[in-house]
Amino acid sequence: MAAPVYLNIINGREVASRTGQTFENRNPADKSDLIGLFQNSGAEDVRCAVAAATEAFRSWRNVPAPRRAEVLYRAAQTLVARKEELACDMTREMGKVLEETRGDVQEAIDMALFMAGEGRRLYGQTTPSELPDKFCMTVRMPVGVCALITPWNFPMAIPSWKILPALVCGNTVVIKPATDTPLSCWNFVRLLNEAGLPPGVLNLVTGSGARVGEPLMADPAVRLVSFTGSTEVGRRISQACAPGFKHCNLEMGGKNVILILDDANLDLAVDGCVWGGFGTTGQRCTAASRVVVQEDVYRLFLDRFTDRAEALRVGNGLDPAVQMGPLINEKQLHTVEEYVRIGQAEGARLVCGGRRLAEGAGWFYAPTIFADVDPAMRIAQEEIFGPVVSVIPCQSLEHAIEIGNGVNYGLSASIYTRDINAAFHAMREMYTGIFYVNAPTIGAEVHLPFGGTKETGNGHRESGLAALDQFSEWKSVYVDYSNRLQRAQIDKD
Ligand code: UN1
Secondary structure: OOOOEEOEEEOOEEEOOOOOOEEEEEEOOEEEEEEEEEEOOOHHHHHHHHHHHHHHHHHHOOOOHHHHHHHHHHHHHHHHHOHHHHHHHHHHHHOOOHHHHHHHHHHHHHHHHHHHHHOOOOOOOEEEOOOOOEEEEEEEEEOOEEEEEOOOOOOOHHHHHHHHHHHHOOOEEEEEOOOOOHHHHHHHHHHHHHOOOOOOOEEEOOOOHHHHHHHHHHOOOEEEEEEEOOHHHHHHHHHHHOOOOOEEEEEOOOOOEEEEOOOOOHHHHHHHHHHHHHHHHHOOOOOOOEEEEEHHHHHHHHHHHHHHHHHOOEOOOOOOOOOEOOOOOHHHHHHHHHHHHHHHHHOOEEEEOOOEEOOOOOOEEOOEEEEOOOOOOHHHOOOOOOOEEEEEEEOOHHHHHHHHHOOOEEOEEEEEOOOHHHHHHHHHHOOOOEEEEOOOOOOOOOOOOEOOEEOOEOOOOEOOOHHHHHOEEEEEEEEEOOOOOOOOOOOOO
8 A cells, every 4th residue: 555645734735845755754663664755845845834824923913812722622622532543653653652652642632721721811910010000011922933843752742832832822833843753743733723723823844954944944934943852953043043033942952860869769769760761762851861879779779770671571662562662763773872882982881781672673772771880971971862871879969969960951850769858959959940859850741841951951941831931922011091201210209
């Protein structure tokens, strides 16, 4: 059977790329499984999509926000009804196990409901004036056409973090999903259009960063670029946005850490490290790629963690018995292989994994643990984005915090301890955007801000109410009903 061909979605219609070219979307667990052909678009397609979004913005910005929100509610209902089918599509294109892709769709449902609720809030402030008979308030304005560039590891959740607050705030959107996982975003965009978005409000153009991403962020009609991906690409996007002073929201790398103190519930900590380190095959920005363990429990922890990692069943995520899927593609597999070589050359002790699995069928790699890692080693400093965890010994809480903060990233950190003083102390001292106590570094919920410090981001947060600040501009409004000239700062008496 011929593979289905998926078109771009522009101005409410499905249209082929002007380039006439397509690219393949294949299953990373089974390379013979061709999921579909997607448009290998170019600058002309981007121009059409931006033109449609620009035109649609003229009326969408003035649709009352509660009406905009109704579309999100309807989309949430469809997502609930089609959750299983959408999760299966996602596992097939991305590889992570069905339980996790169901969670990914659920995250889009959660965000749709949360942002739909915001349609009836979008609160500003009312505040007294310093002058008599004068009224002050703030209102939110949409920014305009938003260019959204999303990664492959959360193929529906992350698009939902960007699309839904953008829409409820009254912006229009052109989204470019990752070329490894275009189907989940395509499903989501189509479903939102079918839920009643006016044509042109939400457009999707598939293709590479060079051919689609570059012209999209360079287009003068685009006022905001929101990107999740590598720090290296984020830096380039930031530079591209600077000359036009575009809003530029970046969510980038992480080198997240779990701190385990001597008094921790060790079974709980091991559970957390397995889920945080090997969930999504370690391909999360929030993955627990470093575990810092206090000396007294170091050996015991390492033994238990290694046993559990070795027992993980790796395979095709559609099989319910499988616990860990493949890496996303060959390039990622090579990156992981390269870091394992680097770790060994640096003198870290490989205690399990360190090898490719089931050669030929998919991009499978064994859960891998390095022990006795020095915090300065590259495997403990650089984001690997694979199932590789570095275990680092430490002497004290202060030492653990110092190691934890000793990287260029600041996304997520966690501590396992029964000592509430230690937990609060670490919470204050860890310079990360997300912090967990007695839970791993993953598991963010949509109604809290998501993002990080240092090279993880550029000062913004996604999700939560913080997302509204990304996708709107404040307008401060002063209404003087005194019928005379009143001068702020000057007329004091
Ligand atoms: C990511 O780490 O790439 O916090 C996103 C979590 C998910 C989102 C993670 N809700 O685990």
